[in-house]
Amino acid sequence: MTGARAGSQPRGRGRPAGGSDARDRILAAARQEFAAKGYDKVSLRGIARTAEVDPALLHHYFSGKEQVFVSAMQLPFDPADALPLILAGPIEELGERITRFFLGVWSEPEGRGAFLALLSSATTTPAGAALLREFASDALLSQVAARLGVPDAELRVEAALTQMLGLALGRFVIGLEPLASLPTDDVVRLIAPTVQHYLTGELP
Amino acid sequence: MTGARAGSQPRGRGRPAGGSDARDRILAAARQEFAAKGYDKVSLRGIARTAEVDPALLHHYFSGKEQVFVSAMQLPFDPADALPLILAGPIEELGERITRFFLGVWSEPEGRGAFLALLSSATTTPAGAALLREFASDALLSQVAARLGVPDAELRVEAALTQMLGLALGRFVIGLEPLASLPTDDVVRLIAPTVQHYLTGELP
Numbered sequence: 486m487t488g489a490r491a492g493s494q495p496r497g498r499g500r501p502a503g504g505s506d507a508r509d510r511i512l513a514a515a516r517q518e519f520a521a522k523g524y525d526k527v528s529l530r531g532i533a534r535t536a537e538v539d540p541a542l543l544h545h546y547f548s549g550k551e552q553v554f555v556s557a558m559q560l561p562f563d564p565a566d567a568l569p570l571i572l573a574g575p576i577e578e579l580g581e582r583i584t585r586f587f588l589g590v591w592s593e594p595e596g597r598g599a600f601l602a603l604l605s606s607a608t609t610t611p612a613g614a615a616l617l618r619e620f621a622s623d624a625l626l627s628q629v630a631a632r633l634g635v636p637d638a639e640l641r642v643e644a645a646l647t648q649m650l651g652l653a654l655g656r657f658v659i660g661l662e663p664l665a666s667l668p669t670d671d672v673v674r675l676i677a678p679t680v681q682h683y684l685t686g687e688l689p
Numbered sequence: 690m691t692g693a694r695a696g697s698q699p700r701g702r703g704r705p706a707g708g709s710d711a712r713d714r715i716l717a718a719a720r721q722e723f724a725a726k727g728y729d730k731v732s733l734r735g736i737a738r739t740a741e742v743d744p745a746l747l748h749h750y751f752s753g754k755e756q757v758f759v760s761a762m763q764l765p766f767d768p769a770d771a772l773p774l775i776l777a778g779p780i781e782e783l784g785e786r787i788t789r790f791f792l793g794v795w796s797e798p799e800g801r802g803a804f805l806a807l808l809s810s811a812t813t814t815p816a817g818a819a820l821l822r823e824f825a826s827d828a829l830l831s832q833v834a835a836r837l838g839v840p841d842a843e844l845r846v847e848a849a850l851t852q853m854l855g856l857a858l859g860r861f862v863i864g865l866e867p868l869a870s871l872p873t874d875d876v877v878r879l880i881a882p883t884v885q886h887y888l889t890g891e892l893p
Contacts, residue, residue: 605812607863608805618863626865643859643868644879651855655847659811659822661830664847674893675848679883689878 508546510536515557520612524554524619551624558603561596564624572632579632580645580681584673587649591657592669601658604650621646633684644683652676712750714740719761724816728758728823755828762807765800768828776836783836784849784885788877791853795861796873805862808854825850837888848887856880 514536518527529550533540547553548565555563571582590596606613626646630638655661656672664672718740722731733754737744751757752769759767775786794800810817830850834842859865860876868876 601812604858605809607858608809608812614863618865621863622865640867640871640879643865646865647855647859647868647880648852648883649855650858651851651853654808654811654854654858655851659818659825661822661826661847661850663844664851667844671893675844676851678893679852679886682883689875 507536507538507542511538511543511546511553512557515553519554519557519616520606523612523615524550524623529553554620554624559595559599561590561593561599564628568625568628572629576632576685577681579684580679581673581677583629583645583649584652584677584680585669587653588656588669588672591653597657600653604654604658629684637688641683641685641688645680648676648679648683711740711742711746715742715747715750715757716761719757723758723761723820724810727816727819728754728827733757758824758828763799763803765794765797765803768832772829772832776833780836780889781885783888784883785877785881787833787849787853788856788881788884789873791857792860792873792876795857801861804857808858808862833888841892845887845889845892849884852880852883852887 511532515527515532518532518535527550529543529547530540532553533543536543543553547556551565552563554560567586571586572579574582591600603613603617607617608614626639626642629642629645633641635641652672656665656667667675715736719731719736722736722739731754733747733751734744736757737747740747747757751760755769756767758764771790775790776783778786795804807817807821811821812818830843830846833846833849837845839845856876860869860871871879
C-alpha cells in the first residue's frame with residue numbers, strides 16, 4: 486500500500502483522481518456488494534459503479550474478483566496463490582499439507598479474525614452463509630476437486646472441508662481442551678488422516 | 690406449559706405468585722446470566738435472584754442447571770435424557786448412533802435454529818464461545834468420555850465433536866452441494882466411520 490491511509494468518508498462525487506483513497510473506496514464498495522449479493526452475483530463493474538470509480542481503476546489495483554474479495558475481507562492469503570503450492574506434491578500427502586496450511590492460517594491472529602468474521606456472518610444470516618458457500622465453492626473446492634480428478638471429487642472435498650471447519654471451531658473458536666492446547670504436530674497426526682481418507686480413500 | 694403466555698415485561702417488584710409468568714421470568718433471567726457469565730459460573734441461586742423469585746420455585750420447575758439451560762436456549766432435547774439412550778448399545782456402533790442423532794436434530798427447524806443461535810454467538814463473542822465450550826464439556830463431552838473409559842477419552846470425544854460441528858456447518862448452515870442434498874443414510878455412511886474412528890479406533 487502506498488500513501489496515507491484514507492478516511493472512511495468518501496470524497497465528494499465525481500470521478501476520483503485515484504490513489505489509496507480510491508482503493509479504499511473500492512474495498513468498501515466491495516464489502517457492501519458481497520454482503521448484499523453473495524459472491525457469484527457480484528461483478529467488478531458493479532463494484533466500480535458503487536465505488537464511483539472507473540472500472541479500469543479496479544483492474545489497475547486487482548487481478549480479478551477473487552483478489553478484490555480477499556482484500557475486502559482481509560483474508561490472510563489469496564487462494565489463487567496458495568492453492569497451487571498446496572496442490573503440488575504427492576497426492577498421498579495432500580491431507581497433511583491442507584491440514585498444516587489451515588492450522589497455520591488459523592494460528593495467526595489476522596487469519597483467525599478474518600475467517601471468524603466469515604463464520605460469524607455465515608451462522609448469523611442466510612446472506613452470510615451464501616457468501617461463504619459461493620466463495621468456498623468458487624475459489625477453493627473446485628480447484629481441489631479438479632486436482633483429484635475423480636467423479637465424486639466434489640463430495641470428497643466437501644467432506645474434507647467439514648473436518649477442517651469443525652477443527653477450526655473446536656480448537657480456535659470454542660477452545661475445547663485438551664484439543665485447543667495440543668501441539669500442532671499432534672493435531673496434524675490426529676486429523677490429517679481423516680482429510681486424506683475423504684480425499685483419496687475408499688468411500689462407501 | 691400451563692396458562693397464558695406471559696408478556697416480556699416482568700410484573701412489579703416483590704415476590705411473584707408463581708405460574709407461567711414466573712417461569713418465563715426465570716428463563717429470561719437465565720438467558721441473561723448465561724450470556725454474561727458462561728455456563729460454569731451461573732448458579733440456580735443467581736438466576737433466582739435476577740428473576741426475583743424464590744429459589745424453591747426454580748427447583749419446582751426445573752431439575753437443575755442443565756434443564757434451565759436447555760429450556761432457556763430452547764434446545765430441542767435435554768442431553769441428560771438423550772445421551773443415556775445414545776450411549777447404550779454396542780460401542781462399535783456408537784459413531785453411527787451419534788451421527789444419526791445429530792443429523793436428526795439439525796434436520797428439524799427448531800433444533801437447527803437453537804444450535805445455530807449457539808454457533809452464531811460462539812463465533813461472534815468470546816462470551817458466546819465460553820458458553821458453548823462450558824455447556825458442551827459439562828453436558829455432552831464428559832458423559833461420552835466416561836462411556837469410553839480410556840485415558841485419552843476427552844481428546845477422542847473432542848475430535849468426534851469437531852467432525853459433527855463441521856458437518857452441521859457444511860450441510861445445514863453453509864449448504865455445500867452435493868453434501869447438503871445427500872440422503873441422510875449416505876451422509877451417515879460417509880461420516881460415521883470417522884466419528885467411530887476417533888472414539889474407538891487406533892490413534893497415533
